[in-house]
Amino acid sequence: MSNKINILFTGATGYLGGSILERLLSHPDFARFQITAIVRSPEKAEKLRTFGIDVAMGSHNDVDLVTDIAAKADVVFTVADCDDLGAARAILEGLKRRHEKTGKKSTLIHTSGTGALIDDANGAFTSDLIYDDIDPDQIETLPDSAIHRHVDLPVVQADREGYVNTYIVLPSVVYGLATGKLIDQGIQNPHSILLPHLIELGVKRGQAGVCGKGQNTWPHVHIDDMADFYIILFDAILAANPAPGHGREGYYFGENGHYLVYDLCKSVAVALAAHGVGTDEPTTFTEEEHKTEFLVPVLGSNAQCKASRGRALGWKPRYSEEDLFGSVKAEVDAILKKN
Structure with a gap:
């Protein structure tokens, strides 16, 4: 060049x-x-x-x-x-x-x-x-x-x-x-896609949700x-x-590890319940929600992978599954404040 x-x-x-x-x-x-x-x-x-x-x-x-x-x-x-x-x-x-x-x-x-x-998988199992x-x-x-x-x-x-x-x-x-x-x-959007959608959907339905049993896994x-x-x-x-x-x-x-989808949905339920939205136990999304909410079917799937090439280049991700769950409260606070 x-x-x-x-x-x-x-x-x-x-x-x-x-x-x-x-x-x-x-x-x-x-x-x-x-x-x-x-x-x-x-x-x-x-x-x-x-x-x-x-x-x-x-x-x-x-x-x-x-x-x-x-x-x-x-x-x-x-x-x-x-x-x-x-x-x-x-x-x-x-x-x-x-x-x-x-x-x-x-x-x-x-x-x-x-x-x-x-x-x-529809939340039924981990592949x-x-x-x-x-x-x-x-x-x-x-x-x-x-x-x-x-x-x-x-x-x-x-x-x-x-x-x-x-x-x-x-x-x-x-x-x-x-x-x-x-x-x-004020140039950049500060929010990701999945967590805000889960939070906003939980507010809309008055209770955090989960796809099936949430026994599927995502990176x-x-x-x-x-x-x-x-x-x-x-x-x-x-x-x-x-x-x-x-x-x-x-x-x-x-990727830097994988999480059980139920555990993430549970974290959202706990954070929303602290704000008076529903209980701390997520409920199963309905068949209608599967049809109308674009992320619900994806939420119930498995998608597991290894970032071998990135690590071979020297990539050393620092944030763990604990950080993922720890981020939920701040995301809920920000979404509720924005709305």
């Missing part, structure tokens, strides 16, 4: 994206980075510019805009909607144009998720199937119809075609309130550990000594 590194960043105002961008802002090589973020909010765009970020006003559905910016990028971080195939295709088209024009391969660090691994990202043959046993695969597979195919090196990061249940300069300036990772991993991967790609796996060998799970 040239001395200046052109970076396209999607999802800059989001929970995980903002946390990764926060780390790029404090990176020792930040002076080399020319970061362009695609942002819809004029107010947030103006604030981002004060941090030295170039902003393209628009959405990820603006195909021409996305393609044109990608065609100038050495590195692309996609941390927005991981199921947006249109945006992914626009980015890949831009990177392909760049390669055809210059002969240079760009780097694409794409965010997917461990939802790709789910089964249909003995654990996916290891060091084993591409095992990952390729996932059906094409699995969640996120409709985007992940074209990303890997692009690497196979030789015009881009692709790295797919699959965070698990990310938790913890995000902090930092972008939060302080977890703290927001700070997950954001740190992206920078470790980014640095390893730039150093290329040795080059980290890409393409079919470029899947990277984000």
